[in-house]
Amino acid sequence: GRLVPIYVHNPHLDALKDDILYHFSLGTGSHNLPAMFGDVKFVCVGGSPWRMKSFTEFIAAELAMEDPKSEYPNICAGTDRYAMYKVGPVLSVSHGMGIPSIAIMLHELIKLLHHAHCTDVTIIRIGTSGGIGLEPGTVVVTKQSVDATFQPKFEQVILGKTVVRSTDLDQSLAQELLQCSKRLNQFETVIGNTMCTLDFYEGQARLDGAFCSYTEADKQEYLLKAKEAEVCNIEMESSVFAAMCKLSGLRAAVVCVTLLDRLKGDQLSSSHEVLNNYQLRPQKLVGSYIKHNLCLPTICINIKT
Amino acid sequence: GRLVPIYVHNPHLDALKDDILYHFSLGTGSHNLPAMFGDVKFVCVGGSPWRMKSFTEFIAAELAMEDPKSEYPNICAGTDRYAMYKVGPVLSVSHGMGIPSIAIMLHELIKLLHHAHCTDVTIIRIGTSGGIGLEPGTVVVTKQSVDATFQPKFEQVILGKTVVRSTDLDQSLAQELLQCSKRLNQFETVIGNTMCTLDFYEGQARLDGAFCSYTEADKQEYLLKAKEAEVCNIEMESSVFAAMCKLSGLRAAVVCVTLLDRLKGDQLSSSHEVLNNYQLRPQKLVGSYIKHNLCLPTICINIKT
Secondary structure, eight states, rough: OOOOOOOOBBGGGGGGGOOEEEEGTTTTTTTTTTHHHTTEEEEESSOHHHHHHEEEEEHHHHHHHOOOOOOOOTTTTSSSSSOEEEEETTEEEESSSSSSHHHHHHHHHHHHHHHTTTTTEEEEEEEEEESSOOOOOOOOEEEEEEESSSSSSSEEETTTTTEOOOOOBHHHHHHHHHHHHHHHOSSSSSEEEEEEOOOOSGTOOEEEBBOOSHHHHHHHHHHHHHTTTTTTESSSSSSHHHHHHHHHHHHEEEEEEEEEETTSSOOOOOOOHHHHHHHHHHHHHHHHHHHHHOOOOOHHHHHOO | OOOOOOBBBGGGGGGGGSOOGGTEEETTTTTOHHHHTOOOOOEEESOOOOHHHHHHHHHHHTTOOOOTOOOOTTTTTTSSSOOOEEETTTEEOOOOOHHHHHHHHHHHHHHHHHHHHHSEEEEEEEEEEESSSSOOTOOEEEEEEETTTTEEEEEEEETTEEEEEBBOOOOOHHHHHHHEEEEEEEEEEEEEEEESSOOSGGGGGGGSBOOOOOOOOHHHHHHHHHHTTTTTESSSSHHHHHHHHHHHOOOOEEEEEEETTTTTTTOOOOOOHHHHHHHHHHHHHHHHHHHHHHHOOHHHHHHHO
């Protein structure tokens, strides 16, 4: 089929002699971005730098591309804002916590993929979340990202004025990920809406922050209203991720595991072992998806011969 | 004078058997917080974990508390969400980028200081920013944190409803920091308003993001309006920092260096050496302030005898 490029929407970029991707410590003047990144077909992003490094090691093993002697250097070693790893056509980037942090990363990632002339890129956020009425450890593939009033929109402030953007994600990709999880058959996966908030404590109706002005009953009422709006889980990055990927033509999905059922509590009191096991689930699902969908050059040759 | 405690405003906290500070990988059940943190009098926070480690090394030398053999272990080594270091009464914590990221950290920091029974704590954010009409390298001590419409308020969403909070900072602390910079006499420092945005690119009228729908003239008009509202610099954390510190009774200040003049450009194209030198300035100012205001036990004894 036709190759789908990465769309930047900024006429000013052409006038820049160099484009410095400051928070990656990369740039068009200092790095050969097409040589470094031109083959990227899958980008996986997640909050924690450690998790994105471990995902790279996992995907290298999955794709049988690992070399026991090889290490995966942090491509953004010149900064501690984000970490970035690459194995074959899979790029893995951390984004920190919250909408502003992931938005900075996505602006620079979209420009990076554009400068590198990448085409047909799929991007998946693998993360953690609080579930609503789901068994902890359930993986949620996001249907639609909604705000704190359960509306599927992201409000971007530009020059002091609010612009509303759509938070649509690729529905066929979400279905493919669900099918992939069924084949994998290792844990429960559902498709549902994901609420994206600007705050982890008061913004998610938690009772255990430094400040709390509402009751347990108020909390339950709010979370049950979210459940009626088909919200399955709550996290802090999906809305701007969906909005920016849609604008740039990236096929995008959000895959988050639920670490607890918020109807039953607020604190993450499960053991580190249990929580770590849960956090591996989105990695396993997305690793399996990439393996299933990636036409590695050697495999292509085998099929043709 | 009377000892000022750290105020949490949450009646539910008393009912918690353990309080798990998840993003610090600390908790009341697993750690003796009064023993670990009870002597804290100054907390310095900044976006980058590396910068907060280097600040701890710097302050140890400033206060002549350093031991050449000693290292400063990351107290939050069990997680990669934030990094935390301590030397004597000075705690240094990273907060990542953006309002949601610093808000999670502050909820858990305020609870930590409360559980540790700390009193009379001063907290200072040391950061980087874009300046408006200032020579790059100028340090700005924030008078008031304003939003993208230049209003001194922070909007917190609670149970889907917006609550407006004040972003007042401690004016006497700001004046003391300005005086301290005059004594230090190493770089220009001014007091002015700081605009806090949810986005680094479109949210700050930059022309070099992945998306840009406005002209250079629109950008200049917006930034000049900000300047008329006495905005000296733009960053991404000060509003929620001011709001949460005010609610919890922490004496708070924001000290950010300007890395560039946004009226003249958007890209951070100065050399790493120049930018690193600029980034040391808030550390030097706050280090000098702490040294000047800290009554170390040995010094107190010397004065008394």
